[in-house]
Amino acid sequence: MPVLDYGHLLAPGGLYRAQIAIRAVMAWPDPADEKSRREYVATVMAKHLVELEAKRNTLAHPSSTEQHQAWVLEHNTFKEWYEDAGGLAAVTAASGLPFFEKEMQKRVNAWFAAGLILKLVRRMAAHHSDLPGGASINKAVFMHERLKLPNIPRNSHDLRKAWKTYKPVAHFCAVLLDWFAIALTHNDSAEEVGRVLEAELNENFMMFLSQAEAYLEFGLSYQLPRSKAKTLLDPKETWILPQYRPWPEALGRPEPLTGELLEIAREYRAPIPSF
Helix, strand or coil: CCECCCCCCCCCCHHHHHHHHHHHHHHCCCHHHHHHHHHHHHHHHHHHHHHHHHHHCCCCCCCCCHHHHHHHHHHHHHHHHHHHCCHHHHHHHCCCHHHHHHHHHHHHHHHHHHHHHHHHHHHHHHHCCCCCCCCCHHHHHHHHHHHCCCCCCCCHHHHHHHHHHHHHHHHHHHHHHHHHHHHHHHCCCHHHHHHHHHHHHHHCHHHHHHHHHHHHHHHHHCECCCCCCCECCCCCCCCECCCCCCCCCCCCCCCCCCHHHHHHHHHCCCCCCCC
């Protein structure tokens, strides 16, 4: 199973580096896409280095000032991450930050689909063992199609494609969906939701990792019905978190299904072979 390499979380800027690393594996979860991941990380770090170089001219020059020392530390940190990702060679080969930003945006709906499938199976497994056929991917897809939620594909083919593509990072997708839903509840415009979500990720990324770990542990342990002990997430493909996990344990259990969601789950009957 691939293990995320995002450096030391508690080092200066460590959580930010981890966030960029996770965005990279979410966009390109196939281990063979290492080149794209490195080019993305190097491009993001190059952007920060350019911003820091512009900022240097506004700082006091004596090296003894705290402000200047902080700049040097930040600059050296980003430069190290930039070089770790391939440096100038990676950036030269890449297509530029606007390209990567568009690529990320194109994946959001599929991320949400993969995250919601994991989320629904987890909720069914935790609270609704009496449902016909148990908690399964097929039932989650069936529910998806009938819910017709915004920002998520609405047909079986696209839902299954999203799950197949992003299943290795579905635990990250599920938390991103959870946080997006919270931001959407308290904000009106797409711009406001985006700003709030970005701020929450920057300020509370340790909690994001904690919640992702909870989804990860469920996905790697839950055995799908009628699948000969096959787990929801494939341990050979799923991106797992490093052993060093300094975040608090995620509290609480997933919520049970209620209302229309529970009615739809009870309607499911067709035993489609699991994939």
